[in-house]
Amino acid sequence: MNVDDETLKNLSQRCGEYSLRCGREDQLKYQSVDLFPEDIDLVTVNLQKNDIEKRKNYPIYRSLISRRQRNRFLFTHMLSPTHNQPSPEDRISTPDAILQVALYKPSKRIGNNITRTLSNDSASLENVYAILGQQKLTELRDRIRCVNDVLVTGDYSDNPDLNISLCAWDVFKSGTFFIENVFYDDTRQPDNLKYSKEIVEWAAKSGIEYQCKTMETTKFNELTVRIGCPYLYLHQGNCEHLLVFSDIRMVHPHDNLNINEYPCVIQRSNKRRTICRVCAYASARWRTVESEHALNSTSFFCDACFRSLHYDKDGKKLGNFKAYKYFDEHTVL
Ligand SMILES: [Zn+2]
Ligand SMILES: [Zn+2]
CATH class of the missing domain: 3.10.290 (Structural Genomics Hypothetical 15.5 Kd Protein In mrcA-pckA Intergenic Region; Chain A)
Incomplete structure (x- = not known):
C-alpha cells in the first residue's frame, strides 16, 4: 500500500474497532448486567436482564438452563464429495x-x-x-x-442362552x-x-x-x-x-x-448408554423385573453381572424374577 509504519500505526489507532466504543463500555467489557440501558422498554432486553439475574441467584435455574442449551449433537458431517468419481x-x-x-x-x-x-x-x-x-x-x-x-x-429368565x-x-x-x-x-x-x-x-x-x-x-x-x-x-x-x-x-x-x-x-x-447397575461400566444387556438381587423392581445389568448375580455355578436360576433382553438404542443402532 506504500504506507510507512508510522502512518499505519496512526491509522490503526484512530480507526480500530475500539474507537467506536463510548461511555463505560471499555470498563464493563460486556460482562455486567449494568450494561443494559435502564430506559429501554424492549421485551427482549428485559428478558435478557431477568435471565442473567436468575442465573446469578438461582443455581437450580442456572444448571437447568445450561443443560438445555448444551450442544446435543455428537457430530455433524455434511455431504462430502467422494474422491472416487x-x-x-x-x-x-x-x-x-x-x-x-x-x-x-x-x-x-x-x-x-x-x-x-x-x-x-x-x-x-x-x-x-x-x-x-x-x-x-x-x-x-x-x-x-x-x-x-x-x-x-419375552421372558428369558429360565433360559437366558436361548x-x-x-x-x-x-x-x-x-x-x-x-x-x-x-x-x-x-x-x-x-x-x-x-x-x-x-x-x-x-x-x-x-x-x-x-x-x-x-x-x-x-x-x-x-x-x-x-x-x-x-x-x-x-x-x-x-x-x-x-x-x-x-x-x-x-x-x-x-x-x-x-x-x-x-x-x-x-x-x-448425542448418545448416552444405559449402563450396568453393578459394574457401572459395561452397557446394559438385560432388564430384570422383581429381582430380589436388585434394589429396584426394574434393573439393568450387563451380561456378566446378570449371570453371576442371578444363576449359580451350574446355571440354575436363583429366585423368582423375570429377565428381558435389553436393547439400548445407543449401543445397538
Ligand atoms: Zn456389569
Ligand atoms: Zn420407532
Missing part, C-alpha cells in the same frame, strides 16, 4: 434435489398431543437423513432403524408415513397391514377426507411438503415418530454424486 450407472441423474429429513425419537406423548410435545421441547431428535428427490419413500424407511425394530420380546434370531423388524413389516393429509402405506409384503385404513374410515365419519397411497410407488419429488411442518412415521403398531423436512436444495457438483450413498445419516443426536 462414481461410475456412470451409479451417478445421480441431475438435476435433482436433496431433502433433509429429521426423524425424532418415539414418544408416548407424541401420539396424544403433537403440538404440546413440540412446544415442551420434549421431542428429541434421533437422526437427520439426506435423501434424493428421485428416491422412493421406502428407501428412506429401510434406512431408518428404530430400537423397536430390533426388539426380541437364541432367537428373529426380531420385530423380521416379523412386523407394516409402516406408514403421513404427509400433508396423505397416508403412504408400505404394501411390499402381501400380509402388511394398512395402518391408514381404520384412521381414514374413522375420519370419514367426521367428514374429514384423507388420501391413501403406497410408499413403494411414491418418490420424494412427487410429494408436496412444507419445511418445518411435523409429519408422522408410524411402525410396529404404535411406535410414532415425528418427521420434519428441514431443508430442500438442488444437488451441486460438490455433493457426493454416488446414488448408492443415499439416503445417508448426516446428523446424529
Whole structure:
C-alpha cells in the first residue's frame, strides 16, 4: 500500500474497532448486567436482564438452563464429495434435489398431543437423513432403524442362552408415513397391514377426507411438503415418530454424486448408554423385573453381572424374577 509504519500505526489507532466504543463500555467489557440501558422498554432486553439475574441467584435455574442449551449433537458431517468419481450407472441423474429429513425419537406423548410435545421441547431428535428427490419413500424407511425394530420380546429368565434370531423388524413389516393429509402405506409384503385404513374410515365419519397411497410407488419429488411442518412415521403398531423436512436444495457438483450413498445419516443426536447397575461400566444387556438381587423392581445389568448375580455355578436360576433382553438404542443402532 506504500504506507510507512508510522502512518499505519496512526491509522490503526484512530480507526480500530475500539474507537467506536463510548461511555463505560471499555470498563464493563460486556460482562455486567449494568450494561443494559435502564430506559429501554424492549421485551427482549428485559428478558435478557431477568435471565442473567436468575442465573446469578438461582443455581437450580442456572444448571437447568445450561443443560438445555448444551450442544446435543455428537457430530455433524455434511455431504462430502467422494474422491472416487462414481461410475456412470451409479451417478445421480441431475438435476435433482436433496431433502433433509429429521426423524425424532418415539414418544408416548407424541401420539396424544403433537403440538404440546413440540412446544415442551420434549421431542428429541434421533437422526437427520439426506435423501434424493428421485428416491422412493421406502428407501428412506429401510434406512431408518428404530430400537423397536430390533426388539426380541419375552421372558428369558429360565433360559437366558436361548437364541432367537428373529426380531420385530423380521416379523412386523407394516409402516406408514403421513404427509400433508396423505397416508403412504408400505404394501411390499402381501400380509402388511394398512395402518391408514381404520384412521381414514374413522375420519370419514367426521367428514374429514384423507388420501391413501403406497410408499413403494411414491418418490420424494412427487410429494408436496412444507419445511418445518411435523409429519408422522408410524411402525410396529404404535411406535410414532415425528418427521420434519428441514431443508430442500438442488444437488451441486460438490455433493457426493454416488446414488448408492443415499439416503445417508448426516446428523446424529448425542448418545448416552444405559449402563450396568453393578459394574457401572459395561452397557446394559438385560432388564430384570422383581429381582430380589436388585434394589429396584426394574434393573439393568450387563451380561456378566446378570449371570453371576442371578444363576449359580451350574446355571440354575436363583429366585423368582423375570429377565428381558435389553436393547439400548445407543449401543445397538
Ligand atoms: Zn420407532
Ligand atoms: Zn456389569
